[in-house]
Amino acid sequence: MNSVSTSFTHLYGTHHGWLLGLLRRRLNDRWEAADLAHDTFIRLLSRPLAETDHVRQRSYLATIARGLCIDHWRRRQLERAWLQTLAEGPEALQPSPEQRAIIVETLYEVDAMLARLPKKVSEAFLLAQLHGLPYKQIAVQLGVCERMVKKYMAQALLHCAILEAELDGMLVQ
Incomplete structure (x- = not known):
């Protein structure tokens, strides 16, 4: 030893x-x-x-x-x-236990990725993706110009792409 x-x-x-x-x-x-x-x-x-x-x-x-x-x-x-949220949906659309585990793991990874982003970047991403707000409304809500929202979204989407590659095992850390 x-x-x-x-x-x-x-x-x-x-x-x-x-x-x-x-x-x-x-x-x-x-x-x-x-x-x-x-x-x-x-x-x-x-x-x-x-x-x-x-x-x-x-x-x-x-x-x-x-x-x-x-x-x-x-x-x-x-x-x-x-x-x-899943329980509120129709029973016919319930995922299998394996799919549930994969989805929960993916949610956790996305949450961790969002936590690593600057606050306004993650807010812009969530407002666009979860609430479906257009960039103009996001800009007003965040108190920035629409061009900044586009930059925030590009940054968030880049991190999503990196996360997806990591989850797919394509990147070596």
């Missing part, structure tokens, strides 16, 4: 129980807590911890876990909203 795997094993053995307890209290679900604790340590494999101080190690783990919790809650919120 090399020193990296030895230190990771030691870190896992030292802090896993503590992290699991922290996540169980935060999530109120032992299975989700176990999943997020596992994901936290998986993140450490790509971003090794240089700290040797016990308190700083836990702080670093808690920071990673907090981010994963936020992602988890955001994903659940999106999933609930979509399932509520």
Whole structure:
């Protein structure tokens, strides 16, 4: 065993129980807590911890876990909203469980992409795509000129194209 795997094993053995307890209290679900604790340590494999101080190690783990919790809650919120919308539709148009999982994952990716965009860009995109507003009305609502709305939409659509390519596995990160 090399020193990296030895230190990771030691870190896992030292802090896993503590992290699991922290996540169980935060999530109120032992299975989700176990999943997020596992994901936290998986993140450490790509971003090794240089700290040797016990308190700083836990702080670093808690920071990673907090981010994963936020992602988890955001994903659940999106999933609930979509399932509520879906339930309001006709039963004949209900997707299969596999299609539901794919759609929820895609919604999560689009939400994450929109969160990375500047506020006015994402607002313009949502006003155009979800509400069907013409650029002129979007410009008035955002307090910008119509030309800026076109720039915002181009930026958002570029990010959508990149996201689609990533989802299709065409881009290597």
